[in-house]
Amino acid sequence: MSQTIHIFKKDVRRFSWEIALSLLLMALYGWCQPAFWEPPEVFLMKHGQSGNFRYMGSMLLGPLLVLWWMVMLVRIVQEEAPAGDRQFWVTRPYRWPNLLVAKALLFLMMVNIPLFLVQLCLLAAAGFPPLHSLGRLLVLHLTLATLLLPVGALAVIVGGRTQLSRAAIVVLVFLIIWVFAGSSGFDVVVFPAGGKATAWDWAGRWLLICIPLVVILRQYALRKTAQARWILVGGALVITAVSFAQPRSTLNEAEYPPLAPVSGNDFQVKMQKPSESSHNDFIPGTSREVWISLPLYSEGVALGDVVQVVAFKVTLEAPDGTRWSSDWQSEYGVVQAEPDQAQDSSAKTDRKIQTTMGVDKGFFERNKNSAVNIHLVTAAVLFRDHESPVIVQPDGEFTIQGVGTCALTQESYFSVWCRSTLAPLPMLGVTSRFFKKCPPEKDELAGPPILNTGWVVYGYWGSDFGLSSVRTFTPLMEREKLQQVSAVCKESTITLHRPESPRQFRVESDFQNVKLSELAGQR
């Protein structure tokens, strides 16, 4: 133990500047991070010149910190490198477990503990009890380990800058191949998007932790660099193989049974005629695929119901009987009934589910001018929004029990910004009444209300490299409506939706005699 402390003290002295810089960056990170918790224009208006700096910092400091830690990790390891035949410590009475523990301790004291403290401070500053999030913070640090341990493994198998540069080039080439292959080879779809991690995900994460750990431990204990390098290469291949072996589509059809007619919900997916579709943005195809877009919309969502579309599968059948299937593809869309527009024909547009996919070029070319039949299967989650809505006035921050804190802004456009802990987000919606301007005219107040609902189903904002203990998210509003009316006045009330009792189902639809050429290249 005393040897561990002795080496640790020496490294603290050796890396005092680097440690100071890391702590400074972390303090800055903690100071800047609240810039994410409010809409940029609000934050900038409140904080003036320093707001600009903090806003920039909130975007840059996360990646910068991770990059700096990687550099630091390499330097700390290389101070007493296990690889090579010229390092002085190898012929001194160093005990390898003490050396390894000293290095780990230094990194823990320099990175994990200060970061943990910053994360606790951020939680407290955001208004959340810090101690309730300890478990999730631990997972966050574990995720950080999946990023840093491979760098550590690389550092223990190289002896000096030249080898390190070569190794970095090899890793870069490997990553480029990975990304290239990933764009076509292992583009894994998780249903619903941003949902629970699958066993494959966990396998990948544990491999990312365990393989580097084995390499690091073995290398410190035995210093057999060539073997360690082969283990690392083998590990990278295993992770790649796992990624390739992972099922492309993870939708378990058994979890999405067909919607029973007695369910009281007559949800259907229909398709507009391609010429009626409102958008015509061109999407370029590739050498193997042609992009087509299905202008779908939904009908039959009962009042008080919310349907979240999570995936779809399209099968195209040509007149000669040949078929092409898209397999399950993820989709994001939330549809609900809007009482004021139930009879309105434009409601179709409002409940639009736009679906874009790449069709095999050969199939497309052979059948682009033929009338093909389309068989569509849509997997969705049904929510019942039957709870009494919570109504808040559109002024300042408000708390959503069990979720977090939200703030409204309409400086340049209306938006709702929310922050929460890292706990999973429930289905959450925000509905507001809109006016053309504030205060609203009397006839506008008397007329039918223009409502717009934004839904949060997954994901979070922020380019903080996953370091922050506070998550930021915003419900997505319908763009079209916001272009027509954007003022939320005192007369508007904000209704929060917390639909519950989710039920998963799938519906099948058939569309006859559709010309593929009319669907091509549209968004």
Added chain:
Amino acid sequence: MSSAIRTENLSKSFLSVRAVRQMNLEISHGAIYALVGPNGAGKTTMIKVLMNILHPTRGTAEVLGIDSSKLRGDWFAQIGYVSENQQQPEWMRVDQFFAYLRPFYPTWDREVERSLIRQMQLPLDRKLKHLSRGMKMKAALASSLAYRPKLIVLDEPFTGLDPLVRDELIESLLERASEATILISSHDLAEIESFSSHVGYMEEGQLKFSEEMSSLTNRFRDVQVTLNAAIAALPNLPSSWLQPVISGTAVQFIESRFQPDTTEKLVRATFGEVRDVTFNPMSLRAIFLAMAKIGRRTD
């Protein structure tokens, strides 16, 4: 007497390059063993295998009675290793360097440390990276002697050093020679000759000979033979007569198994009418050069 270092059929290869081949070496406790040989002979590789910096491909090596591949950690508290190409924590000042190393060695002697620092005139307040090459080597040597190691291994410690520094290093080393076994690889044959008790000659990864210094210098002689009449070609010579040269009536060669009683008789028997024979003792440098030349010629 047990051995401080012993190797048995030790080999080390780097892919297709066989740096050390079937090496059998034994160094007794208390010996000052000089390992000599031309560049690329495998001396440094051999030492690195002994210090467990490199792992042997075949064979075994024992250092202070332990398998060299198990040599790590606390075992190095008894071994002082200094190499010309070893990286040091150059960011440390000399005093910090000593202070850092002290707790690693239970036998560290502050008195010896002070005396070495004084003797080598080491500037304590300067960083290792700001020291000259000679000073760095002195600091490394001092840091490896202050704990009274049982075995001192020096790999090319004198390369590139001026004679004054070299003498100081040797002086410091000799002061501790009675306490330790010393293995030193060097090209500086003149210096080595002055203090080594044993010598081993390595070439192309093989140990060509290994013996006491006195025995080596006794068995090598530069032989000058003057014949009564010139000869056109050399008769069949014994294999121990190396690098024979004829020039008229003069024949010169190196005898590698000189024996005062028998060698002269053998010369006379080989050449017939001999006017004069002289046997000149050879320096280690001359022996080394002769061996190196023979090695190159065999290639």
